[in-house]
Amino acid sequence: MGELIVAIALVVLSILIYTQTDDLPSMNESQLDAGSFPQFVAILLGGLSLILAIKQIIVLVKARQQNSETSIKEQLLYIVKEHQLVFITLALLFLYILAIQILGFILSSIIFMIITALVIGPRTKKSIVTVSSIAVILTLSLYFFFQNVLQVRFPTGIFF
């Protein structure tokens, strides 16, 4: 099922890219313009994805004929359980990226590392201490290394 969705998404993407290229300025007939190469790639991508989608539909239909006893609800439940941590970590990563611009690099990195480690791993006293010290040391050394050696300025946020 998921395979089919990915294939269809790719077909849609190709169509989107193909139609978008019409707006691009073109030069003259004999030369290739800014839109030609993406158009060429989009046609190939769309075609191949379509083949893949059709293949998947055939597989799905065959599977349905044989046995389709596992209910969709069960499948969904399994997917959620299996990928629970993946979803949470991605959400945390998103919040971290937002937080960098508000709280600054140092604070948000330390908080992100501690929370993520505790969400994934054990929540014992010992682990909190290790994780926090790693987070603080790593963040500060990264900060000073980049600031002083490579002259990169990290977002400082509202506090500093």
Place this chain on the structure above:
Amino acid sequence: MFDLLFLGFGEILNLKILLVLFIGVVVGVIAGLIPGFTVAMAIVLTLPLTFGMEPVTGIAAMIGVFVGGMSGGLISAALLGIPGTPSSVATTFDAYPMAKKGQPGKALSIGIWASFLSSIVSLFILVTIAPQVSQFALKFGPWEMFALICLALTIIASVTGDSIIKGLIAGLFGLLISTVGADPIMGFARFTFDLDVLRAGIPFLVVLIGMFAISRLMQSLEKSQLEKDRLERLNEDASEMKFTLKPFQSLKKVISKPMTLIGSSVIGSIIGAIPGAGGSIANIVAYDQAKKWSKEPNKFGTGCEEGVVASEAGNNSTVGGDLIPTVALGIPGSAVTAVLLSALMVHGITPGPLLIVDEPNIVGGIFVAFFIASLAMLITQFAGMRVFVKITQVPTHILVPIILVLCVVGTFVLNNRTTDLYILLAMGIIGYLFTKYKYALAPAIIGVILGPIAELNLRRAFMTDPDWTLFLSRPISLTFLVLTVLSILFTIWQTINAKKKAQV
């Protein structure tokens, strides 16, 4: 050929560069031995650190990580029976039984020597072949370059992943990503969908960090993965293992099997030179071939010396092979060399057939850095083994947040743009979906880096002469295109055959 090496020695033999190279090797070994931390990840994360350095220094650092990483997988493969990187899967077949039989030190030292000596063999192949290839490639016009890129992408698509169609889709997807932003000739903004985030294009390295590092980390967070990981950790504890390394005795043992060593190194170098096929394939193929050629194939798998030599020689020699198309043609054979090329581009050096002519000191530097990195790998492995063994077991819950922060830092440092971080997240999710549905990542990555070059050459070809039949009438270009079609047909034929066999 020798003047390149002389130039290279002149560049590399400098205390600062040697130090950086050495640190790179140590980092690479550590990355290689921690299961869940791949060499590609380490290289990608090293790149931002090298921005402030001279081009040669930066390249030396990354080659150090590359060589170190290829050999680092040996430690966890031999002691724990878990491949530290995908490139050391076959190493577990014989090195682990040997360690279990009470000779972990022997397994490790034979592996280290095999890694080192095979690197030297592959370096020799690299130095002799790369200049010839680039000489030949100097004859290429835009038609040939475009056809060559088509060929490279289809080969990558056919050797990696689930099926050729998915491989091709991944490659084309990579090409599309590369078209976002300004077009290479006129500078028109394309496919920005009026989002500010996309106006500057999607930087190659952000795609790489997202697809290789973040998606890999997410995989290790799946419940079944965590469970498997936990069980493996319960079983073994490498840090309590006692062993003695005997460098000189094991050197004799490795040298006494010259056929296995040289054969596996040549196999590894050839596989490394094929775009898309890298250490993980060479490791297994070299092992398999050594078993076929051996007089006593039954001994393989029980902890025999040839097995360790073949598998470790196989994966380390891919480094030299991989560098051949990278240096000579500007076409990277793997994610790792793709990063290497982009590092060159960051410093304003254009990779391609002209590289050896225009920047002989850089090319010589790459060759010599490879040699010194192999030497440094040998020394660090023998000297630091006891320390390395202790860090094979960084728990996932510590590793994941640290690397995620490194990914974010690396991305930010590239352009000092916070908007790139959203692209990073999106690429991580896309990369994760890709691996989840068995699309190979390598074609996508190579597609992203080759996309602009392909487009540039295609459009140049048409600017020079609007006649498209030139692609078919120029002999070299035609050969490449025919090979492209053949490689697709061959893979399809192979899959059909395999299916038939499975049915019988």
